Amino acid sequence: MNDISAPEAELDSRPDGHDPAFPIVVDGLTTAFGDHVIHEDLSLTVRRGEILGVVGGSGTGKSVLMRTIIGLQRPVAGSVTVLGTSIDAATEEQDVDIRSRWGVLFQGGALFSTLTVGENVEVPIKEFYPEIAPALRAEIARFKVRLSGLPEEAAFKYPNELSGGMRKRAGLARALALDPELLFLDEPTAGLDPISAAAFDRLTRALKETLGLTVFLITHDLDTLYEICDRVAVLAEKRVIAVGTIPELLALDHPWIQEYFNGPRGRAALSSKDRAADARAGVGRGDAIGA
């Protein structure tokens, strides 16, 4: 792997999955469905407090990687250590503990359609903390709904009564139900209009900063990558071929990376980020007129 921004110590030896500075350490991972090998000898380290964007062409195995990290898919080889726990070797007690320390927003939200948004958020609370009284549980759920930028009344609605953007936020509220340390987001802005997508990005960044989250974020959205990701991991050729900031990735001479970030969409995302930064700094038309 081309871990461009790794400190030297990290390059010399694989980061220790028990080191709190690295809440996710994937080492030499191979996954497959029958003969279909998805990942081969894939390694990746996520640093505490970062938003790591995960990109790659369709079908390169981003979702399968996420599912393997959270233990929904068993690897053929290699190890996954999350918050110091080896996912494959976890005892039942460790398994419960670790699952209560992450939140997941799956593609499409994966909300229970027969439950209200509030009840959806209550599901993990009920599962992990059955001793919490129903009234308090409902109150916690309403708080998470508001934290996700929805009006409190949304807690009483069913998923099919919400817009796509609101459903994503409802899924986020459920992912935040247990005050997680790690947040996994699988294409959170897919299908959203640009304004809703930008709002969701801002929310993700604000939550990361206020709650001290570490975020593993799969996306095809270049604006999201430019706006909120601290580093980006690139999946190709069955492994993570590079991890770094976007400028660091751009310095690499890899055809997919160049095409992705330097192609027309990549350049448009960059110039829109520059325009937004200029607007925030008061540069541009308004100033020119006033000058």
Ligand SMILES: Nc1ncnc2c1ncn2[C@@H]1O[C@H](COP(=O)(O)OP(=O)(O)OP(=O)(O)O)[C@@H](O)[C@H]1O
């Ligand atoms: N349950 C499954 N059974 C068999 N094959 C699967 C299963 N889940 C995923 N795959 C295959 O694994 C590969 C990687 O799928 P994955 O969904 O991880 O890709 P992705 O990079 O997330 O794609 P996209 O960007 O289109 O969402 C694909 O070829 C897919 O068909």
